[in-house]
Amino acid sequence: MKKCIAVFGAALVLALSAAAQDWPRYETFLGYTYVRANSATNIPAFNANGGSGQFVFDFNKWFGGVVDLGAVHNGDIHNIHLDTTVANFLAGPRFAMRNRSRFTPYIQALFGGAYGTTSIPVSAAPLVTGVGDADAIPRGASLRFVRQQADFAMTAGGGLDIRITHHVTFRPFQVEYFLTHLHNYRTLSDDSQNNLRCSTGFDFTWGGEEPTPAPQPPVTKTCPDGSTVPAGAVCPKHNLTLSLGANPTELCPGDVAQVNAAVTGGGKNQLNFHWTVNGQPVSQEPSFVFGSAGREPGAYRVGLSVDGASFNPASAETMITIREYRPPTGTAQANPAEIYAGEKSALTASCQGDCGGPIQTPTFTASEGSVQGDQFDSTGVQFDPTNKAEQRKTVTITARCSDNRSAGTATTTVTVIKKAEIAAIRLPDVLFSDNNARVNNCGKRILLEELRGYFEKDPSGTVVLVGHSSDDETAANLDMQRALNSAAVITAGTGVCLSIPQSQVLVNATGTNQNGVSFEPGLCGTSVSGGASGMRRVEVWFIPAGGQPPSYQNASTLPVSGLGCPK
Numbered sequence: 001m002k003k004c005i006a007v008f009g010a011a012l013v014l015a016l017s018a019a020a021q022d023w024p025r026y027e028t029f030l031g032y033t034y035v036r037a038n039s040a041t042n043i044p045a046f047n048a049n050g051g052s053g054q055f056v057f058d059f060n061k062w063f064g065g066v067v068d069l070g071a072v073h074n075g076d077i078h079n080i081h082l083d084t085t086v087a088n089f090l091a092g093p094r095f096a097m098r099n100r101s102r103f104t105p106y107i108q109a110l111f112g113g114a115y116g117t118t119s120i121p122v123s124a125a126p127l128v129t130g131v132g133d134a135d136a137i138p139r140g141a142s143l144r145f146v147r148q149q150a151d152f153a154m155t156a157g158g159g160l161d162i163r164i165t166h167h168v169t170f171r172p173f174q175v176e177y178f179l180t181h182l183h184n185y186r187t188l189s190d191d192s193q194n195n196l197r198c199s200t201g202f203d204f205t206w207g208g209e210e211p212t213p214a215p216q217p218p219v220t221k222t223c224p225d226g227s228t229v230p231a232g233a234v235c236p237k238h239n240l241t242l243s244l245g246a247n248p249t250e251l252c253p254g255d256v257a258q259v260n261a262a263v264t265g266g267g268k269n270q271l272n273f274h275w276t277v278n279g280q281p282v283s284q285e286p287s288f289v290f291g292s293a294g295r296e297p298g299a300y301r302v303g304l305s306v307d308g309a310s311f312n313p314a315s316a317e318t319m320i321t322i323r324e325y326r327p328p329t330g331t332a333q334a335n336p337a338e339i340y341a342g343e344k345s346a347l348t349a350s351c352q353g354d355c356g357g358p359i360q361t362p363t364f365t366a367s368e369g370s371v372q373g374d375q376f377d378s379t380g381v382q383f384d385p386t387n388k389a390e391q392r393k394t395v396t397i398t399a400r401c402s403d404n405r406s407a408g409t410a411t412t413t414v415t416v417i418k419k420a421e422i423a424a425i426r427l428p429d430v431l432f433s434d435n436n437a438r439v440n441n442c443g444k445r446i447l448l449e450e451l452r453g454y455f456e457k458d459p460s461g462t463v464v465l466v467g468h469s470s471d472d473e474t475a476a477n478l479d480m481q482r483a484l485n486s487a488a489v490i491t492a493g494t495g496v497c498l499s500i501p502q503s504q505v506l507v508n509a510t511g512t513n514q515n516g517v518s519f520e521p522g523l524c525g526t527s528v529s530g531g532a533s534g535m536r537r538v539e540v541w542f543i544p545a546g547g548q549p550p551s552y553q554n555a556s557t558l559p560v561s562g563l564g565c566p567k
Contacts, residue, residue: 023098024205027056031201035072038194048072052199064094068110087115088153107158114153114180119146151181161203169203240265240314242306250321251292252355257320259288261304266311276303290320297324328353328401328408338415345376345414349399356403367396376414383418390420422547427451427540428522430486435473437481439489439566442524447489455500460545467509470535479509486538487555488563497565505555
């Protein structure tokens with residue numbers, strides 16, 4: 001391998017200086033061959049050296065037929081005195097990748113046979129023939145055991161050819177997988193050897209057409225700008241590349257923008273600068289500051305042209321916009337836009353403006369009621385106290401938006417609703433006999449029939465019972481007992497009694513104080529005996545759902561359940 005590398009290095013220098021040629025018709029290769037043999041027996045792998053030759057017929061530029069003959073030899077394999085020679089005779093196709101370069105890589109696959117011969121020395125013992133005392137083979141004679149065979153072989157691989165002249169090509173390497181089928185020297189069975197073959201040498205070519213000589217290039221010179229012109233021509237002026245950039249590109253009144261020029265192809269001290277705004281000359285400096293002072297809002301075209309004695313002129317433009325100041329404006333919203341008196345509504349506002357600086361967080365005020373931050377509280381809204389029907393009032397909410405120069409407002413409205421007052425329904429009084437708290441049949445008819453009809457229509461309503469007594473009665477707590485017995489009739493839930501929840505029954509007792517409530521006997525005026533029946537009674541009221549009940553005791557907190565269903 002060291003020999004291959006040395007020859008390759010020397011020939012490569014020659015190859016790089018040679019001109020490219022067209023493909024040949026015939027090729028003959030002669031060179032050195034190295035084989036790394038991998039034996040299938042217990043004999044270790046070994047190296048073998050030799051030579052090889054090839055004949056190639058090229059059918060066209062990329063396809064040819066190859067005949068390969070060669071042999072390698074090793075006289076002493078790993079000091080076991082095996083003298084081995086392997087010769088090959090192979091043929092097959094080659095595919096070359098030729099182009100106008102002098103380098104030609106190729107691949108090939110060759111098939112044929114291998115002839116192998118191996119010998120090993122053996123010690124000879126004296127052979128006694130039985131005739132006299134003489135040995136047929138003298139003591140100390142040197143003999144060798146010889147084994148010869150031929151079998152299938154193939155290679156697959158490729159290499160690189162470097163053309164030196166039209167007829168001589170250097171091959172720095174050809175590397176191939178080398179398969180041989182030679183018998184095991186001990187078992188004599190058919191084995192395969194997977195070997196590596198490397199070759200280097202020279203390839204001699206002939207046939208084919210000579211390449212057309214390349215035309216001679218005209219005599220030129222390279223100018224400073226990189227262009228090429230005939231040797232006697234004048235170089236052109238340098239081309240310039242110019243671009244503009246403004247920062248920022250949009251301005252508010254009073255702001256300025258820095259405009260910079262990026263020039264390639266020439267130094268700034270070699271160039272002349274001409275700045276314009278909307279076509280009017282403004283400066284001849286390398287950079288330009290565009291100011292908005294004294295200019296109306298709108299779009300402005302900033303241009304620059306650059307020239308010089310040794311340069312072609314170049315120009316570029318950029319646009320700068322001056323925005324107009326817009327004071328803050330916006331919209332306001334209240335959510336919800338309708339609320340009942342005492343409820344709250346969330347306030348929001350969206351404000352926009354331009355060129356006045358950051359817009360501050362909006363603030364809110366209300367024409368009535370109060371505002372805490374972004375919450376409107378309707379508690380303070382006033383309504384007509386004499387009007388028991390539903391009332392509505394529209395409250396105006398104002399949002400104020402401010403920037404660094406001025407402020408703007410936006411409004412919305414909130415409708416505040418005062419619910420109509422729900423009036424309690426007065427039923428006939430339940431009347432009682434003197435010094436008696438028992439609910440009679442007429443009273444039960446009021447509680448079990450008339451009151452029942454109202455409750456079934458409005459199961460969320462509230463029943464109010466107010467007990468009274470007359471000043472001539474001697475029994476204690478008659479007013480409360482009468483009210484509790486009446487409550488038991490409508491809450492006991494057994495027998496004929498109703499099952500109105502005790503939580504929806506309010507009870508009160510005022511003794512002889514009638515609190516200005518008139519006497520309402522209904523059909524029960526004659527159901528009791530004794531005088532002053534207008535004081536021996538229980539007021540019966542039904543308050544529909546949504547009405548405002550009085551602050552009386554709830555029947556669930558009084559000893560009503562223990563009374564059962566009064567008889």
